[in-house]
Every structure is written in C-alpha cells, then in structure tokens.
Amino acid sequence: MTVLVVGGLREEHFASTLRAVSGDLEVRVSPNIGRKEDIRYALAWEPPPGLLKTLPNLELIVSVGAGVDHLFRDPELPEVPVVRFVDADLTGRMVEFVVLNVLLHHRRMTEFREQQSKVEWKYLPEPASHDVRVGIMGLGVLGGAASQALAKLGYRLRGWSRTEKRVDGVDCYFGNQLDAFLAETDVLVVLLPLTSETRGLINRNLLAKLSQRGRDERLPGPVLINAGRGGLQVESDILAALDIGQLYAASLDVFETEPLPETSPLWRHPRVVITPHCAAESDPRAIADYTIAQIEALRRGERLKHVVDRTRGY
Amino acid sequence: MTVLVVGGLREEHFASTLRAVSGDLEVRVSPNIGRKEDIRYALAWEPPPGLLKTLPNLELIVSVGAGVDHLFRDPELPEVPVVRFVDADLTGRMVEFVVLNVLLHHRRMTEFREQQSKVEWKYLPEPASHDVRVGIMGLGVLGGAASQALAKLGYRLRGWSRTEKRVDGVDCYFGNQLDAFLAETDVLVVLLPLTSETRGLINRNLLAKLSQRGRDERLPGPVLINAGRGGLQVESDILAALDIGQLYAASLDVFETEPLPETSPLWRHPRVVITPHCAAESDPRAIADYTIAQIEALRRGERLKHVVDRTRGY
Numbered sequence: 001m002t003v004l005v006v007g008g009l010r011e012e013h014f015a016s017t018l019r020a021v022s023g024d025l026e027v028r029v030s031p032n033i034g035r036k037e038d039i040r041y042a043l044a045w046e047p048p049p050g051l052l053k054t055l056p057n058l059e060l061i062v063s064v065g066a067g068v069d070h071l072f073r074d075p076e077l078p079e080v081p082v083v084r085f086v087d088a089d090l091t092g093r094m095v096e097f098v099v100l101n102v103l104l105h106h107r108r109m110t111e112f113r114e115q116q117s118k119v120e121w122k123y124l125p126e127p128a129s130h131d132v133r134v135g136i137m138g139l140g141v142l143g144g145a146a147s148q149a150l151a152k153l154g155y156r157l158r159g160w161s162r163t164e165k166r167v168d169g170v171d172c173y174f175g176n177q178l179d180a181f182l183a184e185t186d187v188l189v190v191l192l193p194l195t196s197e198t199r200g201l202i203n204r205n206l207l208a209k210l211s212q213r214g215r216d217e218r219l220p221g222p223v224l225i226n227a228g229r230g231g232l233q234v235e236s237d238i239l240a241a242l243d244i245g246q247l248y249a250a251s252l253d254v255f256e257t258e259p260l261p262e263t264s265p266l267w268r269h270p271r272v273v274i275t276p277h278c279a280a281e282s283d284p285r286a287i288a289d290y291t292i293a294q295i296e297a298l299r300r301g302e303r304l305k306h307v308v309d310r311t312r313g314y
Numbered sequence: 315m316t317v318l319v320v321g322g323l324r325e326e327h328f329a330s331t332l333r334a335v336s337g338d339l340e341v342r343v344s345p346n347i348g349r350k351e352d353i354r355y356a357l358a359w360e361p362p363p364g365l366l367k368t369l370p371n372l373e374l375i376v377s378v379g380a381g382v383d384h385l386f387r388d389p390e391l392p393e394v395p396v397v398r399f400v401d402a403d404l405t406g407r408m409v410e411f412v413v414l415n416v417l418l419h420h421r422r423m424t425e426f427r428e429q430q431s432k433v434e435w436k437y438l439p440e441p442a443s444h445d446v447r448v449g450i451m452g453l454g455v456l457g458g459a460a461s462q463a464l465a466k467l468g469y470r471l472r473g474w475s476r477t478e479k480r481v482d483g484v485d486c487y488f489g490n491q492l493d494a495f496l497a498e499t500d501v502l503v504v505l506l507p508l509t510s511e512t513r514g515l516i517n518r519n520l521l522a523k524l525s526q527r528g529r530d531e532r533l534p535g536p537v538l539i540n541a542g543r544g545g546l547q548v549e550s551d552i553l554a555a556l557d558i559g560q561l562y563a564a565s566l567d568v569f570e571t572e573p574l575p576e577t578s579p580l581w582r583h584p585r586v587v588i589t590p591h592c593a594a595e596s597d598p599r600a601i602a603d604y605t606i607a608q609i610e611a612l613r614r615g616e617r618l619k620h621v622v623d624r625t626r627g628y
Contacts, residue, residue: 107414115590129410
C-alpha cells in the first residue's frame with residue numbers, strides 16, 4: 001500500500017508525519033516515485049499536470065487543503081475519487097481567522113493602528129455587534145462554523161450559497177438572491193470554492209451592491225474579508241472601491257498571484273490587512289490522520305466522505 | 315425626583331438620554347446643580363472631591379462604568395449605596411475586545427503587520443488554540459463572560475480571583491495561588507478592579523512568573539492584555555519585559571496616565587497595541603435604563619444589585 005505525496009509546499013513534512021502515524025503505508029515523495037504500479041493513493045496540493053494520470057493503479061486523491069481548485073489545474077486529472085480535506089483543526093483555524101478579522105474592522109483597529117503610529121489618542125465610535133450584519137458567501141463546513149462563532153458574539157448573520165442551505169440563526173440566501181444578500185451585508189466574508197462560476201466574482205459590480213446604509217453609530221462602510229481563494233477577487237476593483245469609499249476596509253489572505261507581488265498597492269493601503277495565505281494552515285498530523293482514515297474507508301468498501309463533485313468543481 | 319449627572323466625559327449626552335427614557339425624573343448636569351436638597355440620585359464618573367457630600371438628600375450613586383475606583387478618589391464620598399454599572403451591552407463589548415486581542419496575538423498579527431509594512435510575504439507558524447493557555451485575572455461578570463467566549467474558540471482557560479470562584483470550563487485559582495496561575499498562563503488578560511490591593515500588581519515581579527515554556531509550535535512568549543485599569547500596571551516594567559523577551563507582545567487599553575503621554579515608548583513598540591480606553595464604552599441608552607431600574611428598585615424598597623463593598627473597594 002503506497003502513498004505518493006506530491007505537489008505541495010511541505011511534502012517532506014507531510015510524508016514524515018504520515019510515516020510516523022501509519023503502521024503499514026509506504027510513503028514516497030514526488031519526484032522520487034519509484035515503480036509507478038505501486039502507487040494506490042496520492043496526497044496532493046498542486047501536482048505537475050499529467051503526472052497523476054501516469055499512475056495505473058491510483059485509487060484515490062486526497063487534497064492537502066479544504067479547496068481543490070489547485071488539483072483541477074491538471075486537465076488530465078485521472079477519474080478516481082478526489083476528497084477535500086475537512087478537519088476540526090483546520091475548521092477551527094478558519095473560524096479564528098474570520099472572527100479575528102470581523103472584530104478587527106468592527107472595532108476599527110486599522111484606524112487605531114494609524115492613530116498609534118501618529119501618537120494620537122482619539123476616541124472613535126464603534127457600533128454594537130448586533131448593529132453589524134456579517135454576510136458569509138459559502139455555507140459549507142467552514143462558513144457554517146464561522147457563522148455560529150460570530151452569532152455567539154452578537155453579530156447579525158446572513159449567508160449566501162449556490163444551492164439552498166439552512167444554517168441555525170443565519171438568514172440564508174441562495175442562487176439568484178445574491179443582490180438581496182449583498183444589500184443586507186456590512187461585512188462580507190468570502191469562503192467560496194474557486195470554480196469556473198466563482199472566478200472573479202468579487203469585482204466592482206458585486207462590491208457596489210454591498211449595503212451603503214447611513215453611518216451613525218455604525219461602521220464607516222462595508223468591509224471585505226477574503227479567506228477563500230485569490231482567484232475569486234479582482235484586486236484592481238477592490239482598490240478602486242477602497243479609493244472611492246465604497247469599501248471601508250479589507251482583510252485579504254489570498255491573492256490573484258501568490259506571493260502578492262511587491263508592486264501591488266494593496267501592501268501599502270492603511271485599511272487593508274494582508275496575511276500570507278495562512279488563514280487556515282493544514283496541520284500535518286491532522287492531514288495524516290485524515291488520509292489514513294480515507295484510505296481505510298476505501299479498503300473496507302465504505303462510502304468516502306467529502307468527495308468532490310467534478311461537475312460543480314468542489 | 316432629581317438625578318445629578320456629574321464628573322463624566324459625556325455628561326450632556328448621558329443626561330439627554332436619561333431625560334428621553336425617563337418619564338418623571340428631573341435631570342440636572344453638574345455644575346448646574348440648583349437646589350441641593352432636590353438631588354436624590356447621582357450618575358457619576360469622577361465627581362469633584364467633596365461635592366457629593368454637600369447633597370443632604372442623596373440616596374444612591376450609580377457609576378457610569380463597570381469600575382468604581384474613580385468614585386473613591388473622593389475621600390469624602392457620602393455613605394450611601396454605590397452601584398457598579400453591569401450591563402449586557404458593556405459586557406458584550408468587553409468580550410469582543412478580549413477575544414479580538416487574544417486572537418490578534420495568537421495569530422501573530424503584529425508581526426504580520428510589520429511584514430506588511432516591509433512588503434514581506436513570510437509564513438509564521440501559529441499554534442492551535444488548544445495549545446494556548448489564556449489566564450484571566452478577575453472572574454466577575456466581565457471575566458466570566460470573556461472566559462466562556464474564549465473557551466468556545468478552543469483556548470484553554472484558567473482564572474484567578476481574590477476570593478474562590480467557580481467558572482465552567484475554567485481552571486480556577488484564587489488568593490495566594492497566583493504564582494501557580496501565572497506559571498500556567500501564556501496570555502494574561504487583566505480585568506481586575508483597581509483597589510489598594512491591586513494597584514501596581516502588573517509589575518516586573520509578576521511578569522517574570524508568566525509561563526516561559528518551550529516555543530515549538532507555540533506562541534513566541536507570553537502576552538499581556540490589560541482592559542481593566544491603568545493603575546494596575548507598571549508601564550516601565552512592561553517595557554523592560556518586552557525588551558528582554560519576557561513578554562512577546564501586549565494590548566493595552568488603559569494607562570497609568572490617560573491620555574497616554576506622547577513621550578511614552580509604548581506608542582512606538584512594534585508589538586504593543588494601544589487603544590484609547592475604549593475596550594467597553596458605556597452605551598448612554600443602557601446607562602439610562604440601568605439607572606432608572608436601580609432608582610425604581612430603591613423606591614420600591616428592593617435589594618439593589620451590584621452594590622459596591624467599600625471594604626474591598628469594588
């Protein structure tokens with residue numbers, strides 16, 4: 001039983017953890033594939049296009065991340081099940097990132113930071129959390145968990161998903177109700193998968209539809225938080241929206257090009273918070289446990305969890 | 315029935331809200347006291363020393379804030395009941411502030427901010443929340459609520475209070491168990507009242523006792539968050555602890571002198587987050603409702619809630 005670890009940023013780390021956790025798996029790291037017939041399973045981030053289809057006995061591909069768009073950059077990805085990484089540790093980290101960044105802008109911390117840099121002591125009014133409407137795009141495992149954590153802090157929650165979903169305490173919109181959702185949203189949290197339908201969705205047109213309601217006792221304007229994928233956003237449109245005040249602030253963990261190029265004006269915007277795609281790092285131990293559990297389920301002939309639907313792309 | 319609003323930063327705002335909410339209260343704002351015999355109740359932040367004792371029919375003093383140390387700066391405060399302001403809105407804002415600042419340091423946001431200012435894209439390891447031990451000093455209404463919100467995010471909670479308390483999911487220490495509490499704490503959240511016993515408690519000696527455990531996969535060092543009172547802390551000791559690495563970072567909302575003097579090096583420390591005593595602003599409407607409820611309870615001869623014990627000072 002051989003696993004290939006391939007196309008990731010930390011292959012050796014993932015491979016050594018997998019070896020330590022598993023009793024009977026042989027673990028190889030690309031490009032040292034050895035006899036291709038041995039490989040039954042692949043733990044993959046962004047494998048070299050065409051590589052996986054050369055493995056004749058491949059039965060399963062496990063994604064190192066919650067998203068799988070990077071896998072489908074390989075146009076010849078073999079027709080075996082692909083499973084997304086879903087894990088309590090990763091979900092917890094994403095919830096932390098979302099809660100942190102909603103609080104950060106609600107409590108006007110980029111402005112307090114600017115004031116601190118100018119040695120300025122000045123009170124700024126902050127709305128109560130029940131006057132802040134947080135809208136989450138993408139109501140899967142991550143969006144669902146984030147909405148629950150935010151609701152406990154008193155925020156008013158709404159969510160939008162491609163297909164109809166119900167989440168406790170969240171006003172749910174779906175499909176073509178996107179405009180109504182945006183009109184009721186002060187803080188937009190993007191946790192969508194990147195697919196052909198969602199690419200470039202966070203653009204000028206969408207940002208212009210965010211609530212621009214009166215500002216007394218409220219946030220100075222809408223906020224964007226993208227912890228999904230950089231391909232969802234049009235960065236020049238985000239900058240334009242910030243410049244004309246259509247957006248008050250943004251937290252971006254993902255970018256059209258990563259690392260974010262040094263020339264991007266996003267780096268220098270006082271109300272943009274940039275993190276280097278670390279909102280929810282996959283824990284090697286959690287990845288190892290998950291991979292082994294999926295392989296064992298496959299061996300026992302059980303139904304796999306979190307299998308990607310290739311027609312929808314996630 | 316006349317209320318005097320006195321010694322606050324926003325007396326007119328509090329007074330006009332009180333007038334709008336109350337049917338039959340007359341509201342006066344110091345120094346326009348009028349006939350002193352009329353005043354039965356005082357809504358006060360820091361009244362001029364000696365003023366309140368000149369009101370012969372005063373029956374009740376309501377504090378504008380959760381703390382009352384500012385009231386007791388008046389050595390001749392009359393011997394009528396003093397009630398602290400306890401309110402869901404204020405509690406919620408304090409919980410937000412604590413959760414925000416714990417997350418901010420746990421997720422290394424001051425370092426990411428520095429990297430952003432240098433246009434640097436670099437991954438930094440962050441521990442899982444269940445590997446971060448948050449210790450709360452002060453387990454009253456605010457500390458209790460903050461501990462519950464943090465526990466829901468996966469943090470390991472401990473608390474210390476002057477007298478023995480029990481809080482669900484929190485390892486509770488009290489009295490002379492302070493050293494044991496500090497040795498098990500990575501992020502210290504200070505929500506104590508300022509009394510003769512607690513003044514200057516957050517000093518070199520205390521900071522040296524915080525956990526300095528190994529750093530793999532953990533925070534780079536202990537963190538201090540003070541949202542209580544500035545008089546609890548010795549700022550020169552905090553700076554020294556930051557300089558020698560005994561503290562990794564700090565969030566301070568309160569200071570020995572407020573506004574924080576421009577000459578303070580705290581302003582310029584890259585891992586110190588400064589906010590202008592705004593962690594939990596008292597909402598005028600909530601203050602008005604609370605004041606009226608306390609006055610009505612007093613009139614009906616009921617037991618008042620949140621009465622200050624003058625021997626302990628809170």
